[in-house]
Amino acid sequence: MKCLLTLFFCFVCLRNAKSQYPFNMSEYLQMPPLYQLDDYDACLHYSNKPTKTYCVVYAEIVPDPFSKAWQRVEHFSVDFMQRYRHDRLFMGVCVERCESVWHGFNISQRQVFNSGPTDDAALKEYYDNVHIRSTKERQQYEVILNVCLNYEFQQKYQLQIKTNIEYCQSSDEAIDKDALDYTLYFIFLSIALFSVMSTIYDSQLKAKAATEKQQFFYETELTSTAQRYLTSFSVCRNFKRLTASPTGKTANDLKFLNFARVIPEFVIIFGHTAGYFMSVQVSNTEFVENFIHYEKTSFLENYTAVIVQIFFIMSSFLLTLLFNKRNPITPNSGFKECVKAYFKIFIYRYLRLVPTLALVLLFNATLMPRLHNGPFWRHLTEAERIFCRQNWWKNIFFVNNLTMDKSCTQHSWYISADTQLFAIFLFVLIFNARYPKMKKIIYTLLLISAIAIPAFIVYHKNIDPIMRINPEIYRYMFFKGVKTFYEIHIPFYTHLGAYILGIITAEIYMKLQNHMQSKSYRGVWWTELCWLTLFITLISFPFVGVNLTNKSSLWLGLYAGLYKNVWALFCCLILISTCYKLGGILYDLLSSSILQPLANISYQAFLWHVLALHLLLSYYRQPMYLNTPILVYFVILSLLITNLIAFFMTIFVEYPSTEIVNCLCRKSKDNFGRRNNKSPVTSHQD
Structure with a gap:
């Protein structure tokens, strides 16, 4: 299904690329x-x-x-x-x-x-x-x-x-191995040994279990903390976690969110693949210039601006659901209890995110430069090697989106922005739980800020409200001409709208949950028509090209304040209406169990997809000829390689580290975020 979606998006994106940018080709070639x-x-x-x-x-x-x-x-x-x-x-x-x-x-x-x-x-x-x-x-x-x-x-x-x-x-140059290199080798060797030993131990536990329990042994959570530690690297158990169907009423209601995790991942990889071709050596550069002609690719620029809003909405939506389910704070809670709950929740999330992110940084700093060679290999990978060694702390402490200068793994800006928003809105949720009468005032102020902040930045600094696709940006790997990227695209405070709307949507969902169970609108023609209209509007929204050239700063500021927030509002309307199981055959597609494993590996896919692009495109010796079929081929290939890497990293790194963190927090009765491994909505957004 992902391959079909890839072909569809590539076709829509590139079908107009054949129409030439208006210039004399004979002069161009001179x-x-x-x-x-x-x-x-x-x-x-x-x-x-x-x-x-x-x-x-x-x-x-x-x-x-x-x-x-x-x-x-x-x-x-x-x-x-x-x-x-x-x-x-x-x-x-x-x-x-x-x-x-x-x-x-x-x-x-x-x-x-x-x-x-x-x-x-x-x-x-x-x-x-x-x-x-x-x-x-x-x-x-x-x-x-x-x-x-x-x-x-x-x-x-x-x-x-x-x-x-x-x-x-x-010709005789080689990169000397140092302590970081040996650290990575030691980690990989340890993971391999732990996985073998843990799998053997888990199989022995299964053999000793009662006959009637053996069939679903790996799907069953062990009660002993020691056994959970020892089986955390079990390949069989982690594979079952990856492919298991969701259980529980809420988990089943929200299965369609798997679609919202998989498709944005695909769009991001598609966009990064297209952008990466602007970084490598291309012989027919006129194809790239035709491709990025504004009127042909305005939708791609728009999707670049808004697609991550889906992730922010899901993050805040799930945070609110889990927070209210655990209910760690009440109006009677004291200050110390609030502080304790805040740090417990935040540290738990931090410990779940860091292991695989740290492994990506270490891999980029050590092994990745050795994987290939070629004229442009170091042009595209050396900055990762140097900056991941020098400025790894920006990523580990989730501040690289605020200090992108000389930072590595630049695409991880989203994880930093999401973590910063998580920290802010976790405080908001705790404050609202302690002082519920202040909720409406706080939400109103946050919604105003969500519009005012990006509008003011664009108006004051007179910059584009969305990041334009510019080949010169990609040639230098985002080093030059990236003011809009730094000021609007990656700071956490320009994404407040999606986060607060996600929280409000979660609260509406919780209030309507009983009504959703007792009243079904599925199959009713007017509700299905409303849902379909919303859905078509949502996916068509970025296709509406708006010429931003020579517009006044006031107009650009207004556009910046409303565009992403209106998109986020439509996403939230779709989310609520889909909770009523509207959408007919589309709802069944969105809730398909096929998407479950792909959704579960989406975090690793996001982290590692740039490595796949390096391996595919950075080693060419001569400028490569580019056309539509070649671009489609590389998009599909990058998706396949990315998800293959993500599969192994989820099984061997993410799930074991998550299980260890769960064991560390198990003694706390009010442990927030301890997840049911079968939930369809468990990822880094938890």
């Missing part, structure tokens, strides 16, 4: 290609020199108003919000070739062709911070490569270029 790469393997492995070196160089074309070649480049680069800057190039250079050119010049010729470093000092500083391993080579070959490449570029295009070496790779 421009210098954005990526020019020497043969990587021939340079490093098939040369007679003892030590061979391959460098990736960033180049800027020097403007020449009298040159037709420059006029062509300038014309095609002026709309850099929808096109590449064709005066910014990446070149892969075999140093041995350029040394031959260098030695063929005398001193005066070298001076003539030495155009100096690039003007983008910030990018140079960024590369200096990331590619620490190449500091010596950059100093050694900077001038040689500048002279060589400038000479060749002038011969072909009659234009000058300034260059800056991003990094160099030597």
Whole structure:
């Protein structure tokens, strides 16, 4: 089913890509290609020199108003919000070739062709911070490569270029193993040993159990804390947890939320895959520019802005249900009791999130750079290696969305934002439980803030209200031109609306729950029609393209304040109406048991999907040709690999660590969040 949905979204997204962006293709092809790469393997492995070196160089074309070649480049680069800057190039250079050119010049010729470093000092500083391993080579070959490449570029295009070496790779270079590497190897070995021993022990317990209990032994929770510890890594038990059907009235009512966890994950992976193609070397860059033409892909930009609202709504919805089910605070609770409940709940959630997140950081810092090689491998992965070593604390303490500079695993900004919102609204729930008369006032203030904060930020800073798809952003892996991303897309305070609406929806659900059981509207034509109208409106909402160009700051601020919140409101209306089992065959599809395992691995899929993209796309030696079938193929392949990795990480890491945390908290009678493993809504959002 996921593959069919993938094909549908890709078709809708790309069917218009064939219609050309209005430009002269013959002139376009006369421009210098954005990526020019020497043969990587021939340079490093098939040369007679003892030590061979391959460098990736960033180049800027020097403007020449009298040159037709420059006029062509300038014309095609002026709309850099929808096109590449064709005066910014990446070149892969075999140093041995350029040394031959260098030695063929005398001193005066070298001076003539030495155009100096690039003007983008910030990018140079960024590369200096990331590619620490190449500091010596950059100093050694900077001038040689500048002279060589400038000479060749002038011969072909009659234009000058300034260059800056991003990094160099030597044939005999290897990454030295350190304590972090051995720590990761030790963890993997320990997980393997624990899994084998725990599985054997669990099978022995099953053999000793009564005959009538053996059939459902792995589905049954053990009563002994010691046995739960010892079977936490049991592969058989964890596999049953992954595939088990939900039990309980509320769990069955909310089975459709599995769809809401799986489909946004798919959309995110689809969007990141499409964006990743803007980061790698592509030969036919006109395809990418056609693809991101605003009028063709406004829906993708809109979905990028709103899709995570579904996760925030589910997070707050489930938080409210669990909080009211446990009921840890009453109007008679004291201050110490409130503080104790707050930290107990928050720490429990923190301990459930951290183990697999820490493993991702450790993997990116150690093993991932060793998995492949190629001209662009370090361009796309070295920042992860360096920043995960230097700034891991940003992710572990869930603040990387507030300090994205030099942070790793950037897509985990959502987890940090969700944790921050969880911390804030957990306080709100405790306060409301202690002072119930203040609830309406607090909710009103929060709803006003949810609209006012993003509106004020956009109006005051005069930025786009949604993150535009810009190829230049992806070329530098979100290093350049990301003001909207930093200011609007990732801070927790721009997502208050989804969270507070999720809480209100949960309270409405709890009040109507008895009515839902006694009164059925399923099959009634007017209720089904209302549900279908809501559903179509919800999925069509982002397809309504709004031209944000040359709009006033006041209008953009109003748009920023309302757009995501209106989408979130429609999501909540759909959520409540679906609780009444409206939707006919669509409800049956949303509640399908096939989605249960996919929903259970969605957290791991989100964490590890960027690794799948690195493995699929970062090792190519030459610029790759891109078209619609190839993009569809890679989207499907990335989904398959992502979910395969997520399956193993859920079985071997997430479930064991969660069970250990549950055992640690078991002695507390009011333990919040101890989950029924068969619940369809148990994930990191709990």
